[in-house]
Amino acid sequence: MSTDVLAARTDPRTSRGPVDPDAVASPAELRDVAREHGVVAALTALAALHPVAALPGECVLLPDDVPPPAGAARVGVVASDDGALVVWRAARPGAAAADGASTVDGEPPAADDAVRVADAAWRVGVAWVRTGLCERLTEQAVERLRGRSVGGTTTVNLAPVRLVLADAALAHLEAQSLLGRPAAGRAAPVPAATLARVTAVLDRSSRAVHNLFGASGYVDGEAARLARTIDLLGHASGTLPTGPAGGREEQHA
């Protein structure tokens, strides 16, 4: 039996069908929007689902026309494959706001519970978006490698490439099951450790998939921008701030 890839097929048992980015009813659907329509549509849909929120000093990436949290400062722009995203930093209380290091060595600024819950909900939404973007990147990589060959074998059929694809599929499945855990009885939509695990799994897999593009993924183009967007969304929103010491004592290194 041939193991060659002919064309992508949709499994009717798992596909939810085309998703309308303007009618997203749950965070899980953000994944489909991200995969099919890209990051701008997905973050716009997330902002329609949950208020944009970030704890003091934390960063969020938003499409140009999505308003940032009140008092946030613009700190950068990310050129995604799908348009620009603006990087906003939520206001830090007091004068220490300008000093980046002050929140690093000290305790995170106090935030009320409502902001914490909203911040966590936003991060979980971003994790769903990243899951869909990782799938998008993987599909593009497969598309490219179907058209290339090494030693007469189509690159997508090389065993080490297949292993990367299998690991990517496993990562996407794990992310979904972790993010989809019922939140009953918990203040936050997912525990900090769970979100951190999702982030780590997606980070590792998206880097491996990005490498499948070879040097073409290093030229400033669609794949490079998509990979960078996935990376920076993870950097900004991938982990819940638990306090630098996490209950342990800080010591000089």
Place this chain on the structure above:
Amino acid sequence: MSTVDLDALRDHLRPVGAALRAHALAIDADPGALHTLLDSGVLPYRELGGFPPGYLDDPLRVRGVPVHVRTCVERVVVAETLAWGDASVVVGAPGPSMSGVVVDDLADDEQRDRFYERVAQPRTWTFFGLTEPDRGSDAAALETAVADGGPDPADGGAVGPVLRGHKKYVGNVARASLGVVFARHRPGPLGVGVHLVDTDRPGFDAAPLSTTGMRAVQLGEVRLRDVPLLPHDTLGRHLSPSRRGLLGAVRTFNRLRPVVASLAVGVTRAALDYVRAERSSFTADERWRLATFEDRLHAARALVLQAARAADADPADGTLPAAAKATALDLAEEVTHAVPPLLGPGARWEHPYLDKLVRDVPGLEMMEGTRTVQRLTLAQGWLQGRARHAELV
């Protein structure tokens, strides 16, 4: 074998690494700023370029001893020390660079003179034209051809052989004065030759590409539209068929891989030093992680050095160089991503140097073959009994 004290060489070059660091962000933002760095005179790029004795008036001297940076061991020490400041400048500086290594391996005396005399001129870049849009890892299947140029439209005589094809993802090609082009003259693995080509020849049409990192390299592409090829352009005519062309160049790749690995080691060192300079206290977990990274850095550096020694001793064996590249890239990727979160949310924007390090590493991943390809080479070598008894201590 190297007679230079490697620690002394490192110490000697540390200030150069620091100077590269000072220019790194400007060059990342605008690769044209490389000229400002060159104007400043802090980078002795000709002395570090690996010229054979006799082509430069005044070679690098470390504690009075001339160092020609000709061995792989010397090259990895130089590359690591400078990559602490900016890995992309190490690859993007003018000089013999990768072409120099292939010229050393394949050229006859006349070709060596032609190459090094030209490159010894100030600010002369070279290029290494192997990769094609459809052929990267699969270099053996490259399609750029040595073709028959047909009749000369001017006088009806024969044009002679020409280069016809397209090379892509080639460092420095759009500003190079000369370099090497890998091209096929007949089917099969022995049918690929290496040709020394001046870029001012008609039909040589190069342009830069915009990349996400390693910007001083000014990656580019070149269309070869019937570029005239002269008999003395072909390297290795005096060598046996298995020692010239692509097969001969395997020795070159084996010598270059430890250098790419050492760039990754330098980048890793830079990331770890940066976080310690910016932050004075760490949690127990963080200290544990940093200590593990330091251990792995130490191990990777030892492996790279050993791989360089092995490449100097037997350039035909690529097993340890492949191991060194895979190890160093694994570590560089992990560390450059692990460090920014230690400096708080948004560190990738607040500390653009760290963001640059993150963006440079995937470029190192591609240079001289991906980690996957290195692992396959390592496994193959190991199965054949190579690198099993390597001694790192």
